[in-house]
Amino acid sequence: MIADDDAIIMQFLFWVDFCKSERAAALCFMKYLCLLIFFFCFFLRANAQPPAPAVCNAQGSESSNKLTVVSEGTLNFTLGTLNSFETAQTYSNNIRLNVLSRSARYKVYIAAELSLSGSPSTAIPLTNFQVLPVLVGTNPQNRITVSNVNLSGAYQQFAQRTNATGTSGDVFDLTVKLSGMNTYTQAPGNYTLKFHYRLCHY
């Protein structure tokens, strides 16, 4: 207990010394603490994830079991003409993912968030976005299945492998399709569509 008290006193004395007066030290300490809390909350928010799938194990080291975005195509999905609202817009092979899962069989999930500054009354439904994954290359064991998903805020499985991968992992190309915009109920603006990918062992 005495040691704890001493530590607190020492900490305060550090701030007194650092900030040149007791009052300034208190203010200085509070500011620094607020700054730390702010950055901590910012990073937590920036990296907020949807709730994990029901079964989502993490076996082995992260260097041998990881998701990597290999490449990304068009960063902007643009609806600039009447026709682009009337017909589905397809961004082919827009995202390439590498899945390395050396320790166990895996499932890969995707979820999304959509936001627009100014909080419009009607946002684009996430289900208007469809992700169509394709396995790149051949898989001699035929142990990989892929499935199309309409995006939602919750993780949905789009790929599964029934055994562990080799050292190079599996590569998937994701095509993103946007449709259902011909209702014209979504406000114009620049929306941010955030994709969350998740690798789970099962």
Add this chain to the structure above:
Amino acid sequence: MNSFLKTIILLGWITVIIPSVSIAQRYVTRSRTVQLYKVLDVSLSSTSSVFDFSALTNYENGITKPGMITATVKANVPWKLTLTLGNNTLSPQITPTPMPASVIGIKASTSSVYTPVQNNAPFFVQNNPGLYTVVFDLRAIPGYQYETQEYIGDFYFTVSQQ
């Protein structure tokens, strides 16, 4: 002092390590921008464009054409569809008694009151963003005071943001 510095360093390390772990390994987050531009579009269709006054009752009661014009509006902003005319008087304007376009009335089929067609107080309908099919009823009551003639008028439907 050392323990306090360790605390600060630990907090800093946590704030740095959390995002790097999330980006690199078992889950990844990437963002796209979806750009929606402003859309305002109107297209028209009509069942007929002629009021044919060939019977006495036409002059007595006028001619009503329910659903004569249908406008399809596509707009992702609050919109206003306004009807204006090439001229307040129907062509030809050189007859002894030029016929004003206001002998023609228009209303949305959901409404009960006809509005005379004229530029001074243009007829309009408006609504929230979306895809709409608006059906218009038209009625012409010229009476007996105009010369026998084929009269023509140009109607302009313009959609704009409210």
